[in-house]
Amino acid sequence: MNIARHIALIDELCFRPFTAERTSSNGDESGPGYHVVVLERGHGDCGARAETVEQYEKYRDALEERLADRWSETAPYNLQTVSLRTGQEEIPEPWASLSARARVACLWEAEGTGRWVAVCVADLDEADDVKLLGVATEIAPP
Structure with a gap:
């Protein structure tokens, strides 16, 4: 892991313009009010996972x-x-999809940017790779 590179990418996400429509490429996603990037991706079967x-x-x-x-x-x-609440209420993106992918996030309000930053490990989908995700969003956590 290159921590300096990951911090630099998170910093960039705090100022990167948002897209008008949802886009996805190589596991990274952007949409109205949010960016989700894959910082690390790991393959593996049961033990390695x-x-x-x-x-x-x-x-x-x-x-x-x-x-x-x-x-x-x-x-x-x-x-x-948040995942439990998706059955009773509409949870905005990126929070709805993050709650389906990860158990817990480290979360901050990034001072001076108007954005929230989260870092989480997406490992709930056994059919998918394990991912370390970085998130920047103007949408407050539900």
Whole structure:
């Protein structure tokens, strides 16, 4: 993992213009009010998958430490409670799709940008690769 590169990309997402329509390329997504990028992607079967998840959680925590120095420490954001709410209410993107892909996110309001930043490990879909995701959105978490 190149932490400096990941931080630089997250910084760029805080100022990158949003797209009018949803677009997707190589796992990255953009749409009205949000960007989701794949910072790391891991392949693997059962045993290797668990190791990849563990490693990406360490990467997420390392990014959390660096970003918390900048934007302050925050409690983990439970995406599973958001997932449970999708049956009763309309959850906006990117939060709805993140809650289907990850359990928890590190989350900050990026001062001076008008955006929220999240970092999470997307590992809920066993048929998909494990991914470390970076998110920037003007849509407040539900």
